[in-house]
Amino acid sequence: MAWVSLMLAGFFEMFGVAMINKVHRDRNWQSFVLLVIGFGGSFLFLANAMKTLPMGTAYAIWTGIGASGGALLGMLFYGESREWKRILFIAMVLGAAVGLKVVS
Structure with a gap:
């Protein structure tokens, strides 16, 4: 159940980051x-x-879910760069999060 809560926390973090952009607009x-x-x-x-x-x-x-999710939302909805290097590093952040799950 803790992992489900953590995933939900990450998704709410992504939503909060997207709402920062909405507040500015x-x-x-x-x-x-x-x-x-x-x-x-x-x-x-x-x-x-x-x-x-x-x-x-x-x-x-x-933080990994929030940061990578925020970057992906920026690419999908706000026209941010989709350069392969950016995607590579986002994948590395997500891979590290999965790695922590595996060893915990």
């Missing part, structure tokens, strides 16, 4: 509420996962 209270929900959910699920998982492992995977 729209500047309305609805966007800000979605931003708070995204990061609030992220911290809630991360805290739940850390009841069982070691802090270092949980934090590394959470």
